[in-house]
Amino acid sequence: MARRIPQYLMTQDLAAVASGRQLADTVIVNGRWVNVYTGEILPNTTVAITGCRIAYCGPHRPELIGESTRVVDADGRFLVPGLLDAHVHVESSMMTVRGFAAAVLPRGTTSAFIDPHEIANVLGIRGVRWMADEALTTPMQIYVQVPSCVPAAPGMETAGAAIGPEDVRQALGWNDVIGLGEVMNYPGVVAGDAMLHEEIAETLQARRIVGGHYASEDLGPAFHAYAASGPSDCHEGTRVEDAIARLRQGMYAILRQGSSEHNVAAQVKALTEHGLDSRHVLLCTDDRHSDTLAQDGHVDHAVRLAIQEGVPPMTAIQMATLNTAEHFGVANDVGSVGPGRYADILLVSDLEALEIDEVLAAGEPVADHGRLTAAMPAYAYPEEAVRSVHLPGALTAEDFAIPCDTDRATEPCRVIEIVPGQVITRSRTVDIRVTDGRLDPEPSAGICHLAVVERHSGAAGIGRGLVRGYGIRAAFALASTVAHDSHNLLVIGTDRTLMAAAANRVRELQGGLCLVDRDGIVADLPLPVAGLMSQEPVERVAERAGALQQGLADLGCEIEDALMSFVFLALPVIPELRLTDRGVVDVNAFQIVPLFARSDNAQE
Secondary structure (H helix, E strand, O other): OOOOOOHHHOHHHHHHHHHOOOOOOEEEEEEEEEEOOOOEEEEEEEEEEEOOEEEEEEOOOHHHOOOOOEEEEOOOOEEEEOEEEEEEOHHHHOEOHHHHHHHHHHHOEEEEEEOOHHHHHHHOHHHHHHHHHHHOOOOOEEEEEEOOOEOOOOOOOOOOOOEOHHHHHHHOOOOOEEEEEEEOOHHHHHHOOHHHHHHHHHHHHOOOEEEEOOOOOOOOHHHHHHHHOOOOEEOOOOOHHHHHHHHHOOOEEEEEEOOOOEOHHHHOHHHHOOOOOOOOEEEEOEOOOHHHHHHHOOHHHHHHHHHHOOOOHHHHHHHOOHHHHHHOOOOOOOOOOOOOOEOOEEEEEEOOOOEEEEEEEOOEEEEEOOEEOOOOOOOOOOHHHHOOOOOOOOOOHHHHOOEOOOOOOEEEEEEEEEOOOOOOEEEEEEEEEEEOOEEOOOHHHOEEEEEEEOOOOOOOOEEEEEEEOOOOOOOEEEEEOOOOOOOOEEEEEOOHHHHHHHHHHHHHHOOEEEEEEOOEEEEEEEOOEOOOEEOOOHHHHHHHHHHHHHHHHHOOOOOOOHHHHHHOOOOOOOOOEEEEOOEEEEOOOOEEEOOEOOOOOOOO
């Protein structure tokens, strides 16, 4: 595996090759250069590489080739820069960094800007460091954003760790940290929360990028206050007006295409219908499960989708390469095929379909026609990272019961309602049946029990709630330690006994997911690293994740990517209603509210 070396240590070698005084290590000939600087496609281009970087791009130079030079004949194929993911949580792939890299390199992603706030909520700044160290063992260029909101909503959830201004200051001194991760507590920023603004100030003073996360549809004064506070990008837009507002305020609009968040098609209309400039438009995946990576791809999928929606191929590629590199201030290293840059190059036979034949990362071949060819050295996480589920004992059906002291046959309750294809939810008030002093939601109405069990300290506090929109009427339960962002034990079900069974299986696995029905375990997926990630290959993880998805579909689930939708139900910074171990959270009001809603107007 080629080692990535800073440009300042290679200037003499680069000059020697470009001037013809030294032979190239690798030369690509007969390529069509996709020049993202000028928007041109230049035929008959030769690219000369020394070590991990490009020394020359231009007309053929036979004097650069010697007996030891590796010659790659592009045979008229397009030379495209390696793709960049502008914002991604590796943990959401359910694989560690090595597995993630193995999955996305064949898809053309050679660089990623990762925010490891999932592992940070479990293991703190140590977990961030471990993931950054693992990243160095892969051919990818991984840039780390130090998590800003751990926990995401202080006082409304229990995380396994906390990150504050001192941690941010420390991490900004690491070579591989590019800035501050998404500032999810946008109400706190707008309200002037002192700690959040101190973290932002530390990052701005260090001249690093502050990542944004403004998940509200309110584009009034609150949005303007957030934009003025330092976050320079945002990936939480879902509508064309969201993209337009961010671009007009000088922010970078990051269009997201994840497993459950499908936001490219709507927002790209800012370019195709409203004619806005594309220079501040980027692409990201944010959260993609292993099965989505295996089936649909990664950033390449988002690029193809943008092209299908009417964006010219060159523009779509710029959104996934140069635009991103310039935003994060690393365009001297990545984001283009150009002299001095890392030799992250895709050989593409069809530009519009983005058919990627070969992938070079740091000058070395790493993938061939969708197959990884690079070796991935092993990386071992410490014991505390793989023993992170702390519960005092087995859970019972009674732990998931919701007492209701009433003489009425029904009780009005706040219910989380799923919005298909989006990560947002709606808050509804629904009359729920009461049986023997407990809430007894009717499966025929599609309403399920929901619970969040604190799993970090061993205290096992439980928040209880209700959710509808998955469409499952059969007896089932699904449990998971992947539960954004504090990653407590999240359990859904129509039967409390099955909820206990699924939860106890996940406890036994020391993290992961488990789906059960009346006949027992339908499918499970062990995720022992922080209760979030597997060290198995993508094919194995995708197979087990796919079995979970199929099991839910067989039970009657009506949501396309139910797993991704499910694991966001505990995230108290995305509207409108969520559940944490502390209780039901009204995100718009940013406060914990009663499950019972006697004073609310029923809204079926």
